[in-house]
Amino acid sequence: MITSKILTLSLFITIILATNLIVIQLLTRKVKSKYNSEGTLKLAVGLWISILFIVVAIITSKSANIFYEAYDQITIKPDNLFPVLKVCSIFTGLGITWFIIWFYVTRVFSLFILGPRNESKEAESNNVAFFILRGSIFLGFMICLNPAFETLLRSFLPTVEIPFYH
Numbered sequence: 001m002i003t004s005k006i007l008t009l010s011l012f013i014t015i016i017l018a019t020n021l022i023v024i025q026l027l028t029r030k031v032k033s034k035y036n037s038e039g040t041l042k043l044a045v046g047l048w049i050s051i052l053f054i055v056v057a058i059i060t061s062k063s064a065n066i067f068y069e070a071y072d073q074i075t076i077k078p079d080n081l082f083p084v085l086k087v088c089s090i091f092t093g094l095g096i097t098w099f100i101i102w103f104y105v106t107r108v109f110s111l112f113i114l115g116p117r118n119e120s121k122e123a124e125s126n127n128v129a130f131f132i133l134r135g136s137i138f139l140g141f142m143i144c145l146n147p148a149f150e151t152l153l154r155s156f157l158p159t160v161e162i163p164f165y166h
Helices: 002-027 043-074 082-114 119-124 128-144 146-155
Strands: none
Touching (some): 002 043, 002 082, 043 082, 043 146, 082 128
8 A cells, every 4th residue: 555655656746747847848948949159058047947847846745745645535445546547637737737827927927026028038148137036936926825726736635425324
């Protein structure tokens, strides 16, 4: 039971990180195309992608914690794998959706602080301060909204009905 729990949790974390890395790659494709003259990634872009990965790690850790708690409720019948896969896919989808929504909300909020800026031009000029400030806003949002994300995940947990006998 413990071995299957560890394997399932490891597989869940690997899948959600892999899909979120694909999402990060899609969201930063315009910025990531800006390389130095030597062909290396610019420092500002590297900082931006690393901050995005830290945010993804925060989301994944919250999803993994809730999934770990829910695993015992799900696997009442050890031969039934469908509920485990269902919860994994729901949590993965919610994590990706949560990340994308707050990625774009962060863009809007960074307009208030940083003004209207073109992200690809900032990456081309290697504006590290811009990406640190935007990343700090995004990271702050994720830390502050972590309880809301936990509540959202808990609302999708399967319920176990306990029969009451009189």
